[in-house]
Amino acid sequence: MPELVFYLLIFAGIGVFFLFIHLMLGKLFRPARPEAEKLTIYECGEPTVGSAWIQFDLRYYVVALLFVIFDVEVAFFFPWAVVFGNANNLARSDLEIKDREAITQSLTPVSIRPTSGEFPKEIDASTAHSWALVAFVDILVFFGVLMVGFAYLWKRGDINWVRSTAAERAQELPPLTPPVVESPGALVGSGKS
Amino acid sequence: MGWFEGRFEESVITTTLEQGINWARESSMWPMTFGLACCAIEMMASGASRYDMDRFGAGAFRATPRQADLMIVAGTVNFKMASRVRRLYNQMPDPKFVIAMGACTCGGGPYYKYGYNVVKGVDLVVPVDVYVPGCPPRPEALLEGLMRIQDKVRGMKGLTRGQPIELPIPARTGYALLPPELNDPDPVKAMEKQNAFAKATKEKAAPAKA
Amino acid sequence: MTAAEISAALEQEFGARIKSKNLEVLDPFVVIEPGDLVDVCRFLRDNPRLRFELLNCISGVDYLERDAKKAPKAGFEPHVEVVYHLQSFSHKHRFTIKIILPRWKDGKEGQLPEVPSVTSVWATADWHEREVYDLSGVWFTGHPDLRRILLSEDWVGHPLRKDYEFPLEYHGIRGR
C-alpha cells in the first residue's frame, strides 16, 4: 500500500514544484512598487460608489448550487469513460492477444487480481462487447436521473433570473418622481472664481 | 523593489538575463483599451487586419489596467477626465509605459486656444514616454511610436544597478519619395517641376466666382 | 402648413400673449413671454393641425458685444435668447419659438435668468435644458434634476457667456 502512496506523493510534489517555480520566478525579477493608489479598487477609472460588501441576491447562490451539482456529475463521467474506452478496445475482435492481456490486466482491480494463472487471462471480444453495452446503459440511467432533476428545475424556473414571486409581482418599478427645484442660490460672477 | 532588482554587478550572466527579460517584455507589450476620441478609431484601425499591431505582440487590448503594460492615451483629455486618467495610470502594474497619441494629448492640439475645458497636453497628468503627433496620427505613426517604446524597453537595466538608459535615436533621412515625374537628379530642375505642379493643383482647386 | 398659418393659429389661440413674430427671416419665429411658454408648447404639440411632436433643439444665445468700442453699433442691446426649434412628425413642418431674457435676473450679476421647464411637454428637454443651464447659464424652474451635464459638478461659471474668462487652473492642472 505504501508504494501507491509514495507514487502519489511524487506526482503531487512535481506538480506543485513546477507550478510554484513559474509563479515565483516572476516575483523575483519584476519590479515591485506597491503604492497606495495602485492598490485602490479598479472600477472603470471611477472611485467606487458604495461598498461591495452588501447582502447579495439569493439567486446568485441558487445558480451557484446548480452549477456545483452538474459539475460533480460530470466529474463522475471521467473514470467511467476510461473503463468504457478499454471495454470498447477489448470488444474489437482483431485485437492481438498480447494487448488483450494488458488491457484485461489493467482493468481487473488489484485486490482480485489472481496471483497464479487460473483466472482467465484475457476477456474475449463478445463478453467485452456485452460488458460495454451494460456500462453504457448504466451511465444512461445515471445521466437520466440527473436530467429529470434538471428538467424539473428548468420547468420550475430556477434557471432564469427572476424566480421569487414577490420579485415577479414587483415587476413594474415605481416611476421616477422628480423633486421640484426652487430658484438657484447666488453665483460668484460668471467665470471669475 | 523586486528581490533581484538592482542587486547585481554588470556581468555576462546579468546582461544575457536582462536581454532575455527585456525581449520578453518588449514583445508582449499589452496596451490598455483607452480610446477617448478620434485617435481611438485610428488605434482600432491599427489593431485591425491591415496595420495589425499584433505583429509587435501588442494586439491584445486589455480592458483592465491591471493586465496592461502600455497605456495609449488616444484622444483629447479634458479636465473632467484628467483625474480618471491619473487613477488608471496609478492602477497599472510596473513597469508601465505611456504613449501620448495625437496632437490633443501631446499639447492640446486644435483645442489649445479656446479649449477652456481641455488639458493642454497629457504630460500635465501622467508621465509620457513617447509622443505620437498627428491629428489623428496614421496607424503607421502609432506603430512607429510602439517601436520607440520597444527600444526603450530593450535598453532597460532591470537587474544591475540603474545605469542611464541610452536610447537609440532613429535615423531620419527627411527625404520624401517623390513620384518619378516630379523627381529629377538635377535639383534645380526638380524644384521647378515641383513648383509647377503645386501651382497647377492650386489653380485647379481655386473656387469659381460666386 | 406655412409659418404664416402657424403664427396665425397661435395668435388666434393666445392673442396678445404672443409678443412679436417675424416671418420674413430664413427661419420664421415667434417671441413669447417666459411665463406662458409651457402652455404655448403644450398647444403646439397637442393641436391636431400643428402636432409639433419633435423638439429638435434648445439653444441659449448670449447677445453681448464685448469690447466697448464696437458695443454702440453692435445692432442689439445685451440680452440672452433661448431658442426652441420644433418640427412636426405628422405634418412635416418646422417652427421656432424664442424667449428674450435679460442677461442677469433683475440686473444682479450672477443671478441666472429663469425660464419655466418644458420637460413635462417633451422628455428630450430634460438633457437639452441641463446643457443650456450648464453652458449658457439659464435656470429652468420646475426641471426635475437641473445639474451640470457636460462640465464637472464643481465648475464655476457658464462658458458660453461672452464675458466668460477661461479658468487659469483646475484641480492643479494648468488651464491656460
Add this chain to the structure above:
Amino acid sequence: MATATTTPVQDQTIVEFDVRTDEMLVNMGPQHPSTHGVLRLVLRTDGEMISEVTPHLGYLHRCAEKIGENVTPIQFIPYTDRMDYLSGMNMNLGYSLAVEKLCGMKIPEKAQVIRVIIAELNRIASHLLGMGAYGLDLGTFSPFFYAFREREMILDLFEEVCGARLTYSYITIGGVHDDFPDGWVERCGQFVEYLKPRIEEYHTLLTRNHIFVERTANLGILPKELALSYGCTGPMLRGSLDREAGDPVWDLRKIEPYCGYEQYDFEAIVGPFPERPPQTVLGDCWHRFYVRMREIPESIKIIEQGIKKYATAQGSHRVELPRHLPPGEAYVETECPRGQMGFYVVGRPGKDMVPLRVRARSSSFANLSVTNAICRGCLIADVPAIVGSIDIVMGEIDR
C-alpha cells in the same frame, strides 16, 4: 441588515422568503470596452436586474461651440469633423449647408453631386464600423475585422480625394475643397461592385446568427411615442416606426431633401421587415441594427446614380465665400448616419466674418437620453447590447 419576512402567497404550496437585499451601484465607467468612448453609466442593480441607469457625460467636452464663436466658418470646418469622427464628411456637409443657407449661396450642380457621393460613402463606412463595434460588444470578434476590411478601402478612396483618413475637412462652405482626381470615379465604381456581395456576408455573420438574435431580440424596446418624446431620430427612430400603422417614412433625405437628394431614387428603411426572426419585436435592438444594415445597399444605389450624374454635371466644384456673414440666423438639419444633426448659426449684425453663435444639435445626445427608459428591468449583460444598438459617438454627444 437582511430581515427575512414571510409574505402571504396565494397558493400555499410555495412558501416564499423575500430576503431584503441591498442594491449595488455599478460603474460602467469612462474606461469601458463597450461604451464606445468615454461614457459613464451608473447602474443601480438589484442582483442582475437593472433598476436604473444614469448616464454621465462630459468626459470628452471640447468646447466646440465656444470655438465656433471665435473662428471664421472656414476655420471651424475641421472642428465639425471631430464632432462625429466616424462620419466627418456628413458633419462638414451639415455645417456648410447651414452657413450657405445663412449667406444665401447657390451651389453648382457638380459640387452637389460630389457632396452626395462622398456623404453616402462616409455613411457606409460609419455603419460598417457601427456593425463591427456592435459585434465586439456582444462578444464576436470577426465582424470587427470584416468591417475594417471594407472600411480601409473607403478610407483609401477618401485619402485620394482629400489626403486624410478620418478628419477630412473636404466639404467646405461653397462646395468641396477639390475636384475628384482623375480615375477616382472608376475606382469608386469598382469598390461599389466589390462591396455588394460582401453585405450578404454581414447578414450571415450577424443578422441571422442565432446567438446575435437571441441577445438582441425583444430587448430595449422603444415605442414610437417614447422615441418622439425623447427626440430620437435616424435609425433609432426608424427602428420603431411601422409603415403599415401609417407612420411617415422619417428620413430627412426624403422629407426635406437637401443637396439634390430628390433627384436620386432610393428607399428609406422603415419597419416592419417580413424577413425578421420570429422572436424580434418592432423597436428592439435587432430592428435598429437591421435598419442600419439595410441602409448600406441604399447608399450604394445613391452612389451609383451619383457616379452617372457626375459625368454630366456642370459648374465648378466650389464657389467663393461672400465678404462677411450676413446678420440673421439659420438652422439646418441633415440626415447623418446616427440621426438628424442640426447646426444653428447666428451671424453678427456688424460687418464680421465670425458668427455670433454656432450651436450643434447632436443626434446621439437625444438618442442616448432614452437609455434609462429602455434599460430598466433588463439584465446587466444586456446594457452593452442596448447601448451598442443606439450606436453613439462621444465626440458628437459632448461636442
